[in-house]
Each structure stands twice: as structure tokens, then as C-alpha cells.
Amino acid sequence: MSELLANHIAGRWQTGSGSGTALFDPVLGTELVRVDAGGIDLPAAFQRIRSEGGAALRALTYAQRAAMLAAAVKVLQAHRDTYYEIATANSGTVKNDSAIDIDGGIYTLSTYAKLGEGLGAQRALLDGEPSRLGKDPLFQSQHVRVPRRGLALFINAFNFPGWGLWEKAAPALLSGVPVIVKPGTPTAWLTQRMVKDIIDAGVLPACALSVICGSSAGLLDALEPFDVLSFTGSADTAAVIRTHAAVAKRSVRANIEADSLNSAILLPGEGPGSEAFDLFVKEVAREMTQKSGQKCTAVRRVLIPENQYDAVAEALRARLSKVTVGNPRNESVRMGSLVSRAQFDSVRSGLQALASQTETLHDGAAQALVDADPQVACCIGPTLLGTRRADEAHLVHDTEVFGPVATLVPYRNSAHAIELARRGLGSLVTSIYGSDPAALGAAALELADSHGRVHVVSPDVGASHSGHGNVMPQSVHGGPGRAGGGEELGGLRALDFYHQRTAIQASTSVLSSFTL
């Protein structure tokens, strides 16, 4: 049997009491390691994390905690090769795709180390200016933000075991809140290894960072009112979380990142030969194939002027047919596999569902694999679907196929394009492509109400834009409605979730006496 990974909880390593769930190489089908979270006294461990981890972190200033994050960055950088090996074996990703998760996570952590340094030697934050509460100028209200006295529990999805940990842990630790991460089981190994390296290096106070791999049973039950919960995953699990007593009755603050039917929009007036058209096709093809489409931000709906349907289909087919798929260890392979057999089956059944309302414009299932046994490997080539009935094809706007799949959706005019983008009922991101700054700006503002991020690509930023699906720590990540209604990152805005904002009403002499 393979190694049973230990959990690190409340300052000590603890192996689960069960035989564990196996994690597999999705390309070779071999068992890698096992995880188990049985036998942990969660309420006692959570209590210790709140009291010891929380107190130790809150005793430090923001700048000291930022220095701690910078030290963690160095530790992770020193172990990058191991992380790439784990990602290849457990996520089946090619090097460039592993980089998004591993180096993306390290970059996010280092960004918060820099932002935290700027907050200096304080332990709390003033929020705005004092406001007079009445005629007497002496009695005023000053808002402050102080670190929450609970812990932060992260329940993460399988697709970003590295970045998914650090994009949440960086602002939490910088805020002075101890962290427990429960990674998605199929790829939990990378999260566990990163935490292990940080713990072994001793760069964080005891009980500041814990990892529990395996079942989520009992985790939510152990949460108390001052804790926070950040969840990333499917809308179905999100619904279970929202109705759990911890959230519904004990008011645990919850952030939810869920499914999203993201779109990319080519504005009217752009056709083959225009720079914007080429940038659009390049980005859509990249989004479909990066991490085999297993990104919550990936383009699922490709919105195009009706008269460009055939031209866009042709241009995308030309790009997608060049994408080699298979064993990520083979240098010639551009796209690796899905993370598990369950994901492979889910993509196949999602494609079957969409088939009733779409035509297949490029069939990835028919593609030969490089260096991989199609009976074993969870690989599938990129598949482009299309519908000529944008309004009636409701499944296209409802069904997130979490793989290398997107659908061409033609629109009649700009207003119709925006209406179709909103049919996602709230998305993480949309991207808009065109060459007229005024038209791009107007569309961006129009789409802002239903998206967490609007990514605008014009020829002048063709070489420098950060990518439709890349989540940058400077910008908020999250979206309204179906996307979960959550918000993460966005620079120092991310600290809000881990702080209590309180209005202190007092005389100006009291308010000016604060030592933060």
C-alpha cells in the first residue's frame, strides 16, 4: 500500500485512523499516496488553534507577519522542483500548467508579503476618517478594523492545490488569523507537501497553519461564531455549506466561490485579419486548453457576431487541432489530463448533455493521445461546440463542463451579447475583444454588474495583458449569483474578510489616543 500522508493539526502531525483514500496518477493509473482524516479530535484541535495560533499571530505587527510570508516564499521556492513532480504525477499537468498553480501561488504569497510590509508596525487598521455624530464636534465615530479572534477554515477544490491554498492563506495570515486547509481530495498531496515544508522550516508560529486531508466530516461542526469559512468548489456543495448550522445559526462568516459559465465576447466589426479577432481566437484556444479547461475562470461561452460564426469556428479549429494531448512527461505534449477518472466521466457526461442543444465543431474525443493508454489515461482533447440558437440553448448557459470544452454562441447585436453574457446568472469573469476604446469601455461598465472581473483586450495590450483566466492578486476574484457571491484577493481588500470592522464612538481625545 502507498504512504498514508499525515495531517498537521494544532501544532502536531497526526495520521488518520482509517486506511485512507488513494490518490492516483491520472495518466498512468498508478496509486501515489493515501489520505485520511479519521480520529482527530476536531473541536479540541480547533480550540487550540484559536487560542495559541491566533494569539501568536495577533502579537505580531502587519510588517512582522509580512516578513513571515516573505520567509515562506523562500521556503516554497527552494522546493519548487518537488512541487512540479507532484503536480505532474497527481494532476497530470504539463509544466506550463503546473506553473499556474505552483508559481502562481508563490507569486500571490509574495505580493501579500510586499503589501503587508507597507502596513508597517501596527496591529489594527483605521478605517476612514472620524465622523461627527451630532452638533457637538467632540463626540465622533471612528471605524477600525481588528483581526478576527477565530480561525480560518478553507475547503478547497481539486483544481488548484497550490494557488488555492496561498491565495487564501496569504491574506489570512497577514491579517493575524490562523489557517486550517482541507484540500480537494484527488490532488491533496501538493497542498500537504507545501504545508509540510513550511512547518518543517519553522517560519510560522505554532498552530498558525494546519492541513487536514481526506473527508470533510466534522469540520463545519467544529466552527464557532468568530471563525471564518472560505469555500471553493461546486454549487451543490456550496448549497450544503450555506445551510449548515455553523453558517445558518452560528453566523460563521462564509465566502463562497462556485461554478461559473464565463464568457469571451468579440465585439461587432472585428473579423479575420483584424488584430482583435486574432487576439480573441488565441485567448479562447488558450483558455480551453490550459489546465485541460479545469479552471473556474475558463471561457465556457464564446460570444461572437452572427456573421462571424463560421470564421471563428474555422480559426479555433485550426488552433485546437495543433494541440497535442497525452502524457505530460512527453516534451511534445501541450495538454495533459483531467485530474481523475471521476472528472473524465463528468466531462463525458457534460458533453453528452450539451450535445442535445449544440453541434460539434471540433471533436477532442476523437483525438489520438501521445504516450498514453486511452483505456487508462484521463485525457481528452479540446472540444468546440456551437449553437445557432443562442437564446433557446439554455444548457449552454447553465451547464459548466469542467474540462477543455467551450461553445460558440452567436449574437445579433451588442445588446444581445450583453444579455447572453448575463444568462450565466453571475460569472467570475468575462473578456471583451475589440479595437474601439469607447465601445470596449461602455461594454465593460455594462457587464460589471454581473461579473467579478471584466478583462478587456485591445490591440495595444495584446502582448501585455494578463490573460482572461489568470487570477491576479491585485484584482478581486469572485462573482455574484451562480459564481457564489464571494470575493477574494483585490490587494489589501482581501484583508476585510479576516477583520472585524467596528465603529468606536467616543470623544476626540479618546479617538486620538489609539496606539494601533
Ligand code: NAP
Ligand atoms: P466539490 O466537489 O464541491 O468539492 C470542493 C471541496 O468541498 C472539496 O474539498 C470537497 O472535499 C469538499 N466537500 C465535499 N462535500 C462536502 C461537504 N458536504 N461539506 C464540506 N465540504 C465538502 O468541488 P470540486 O469538484 O472539488 O471542484 C470543482 C468545482 O469547483 C467546479 O465546479 C469549479 O467551477 C469550482 N471552482 C470554483 C473556483 C472559484 O474560485 N470560483 C475555483 C476552482 C473551482 P472532497 O474532495 O474530499 O470531496
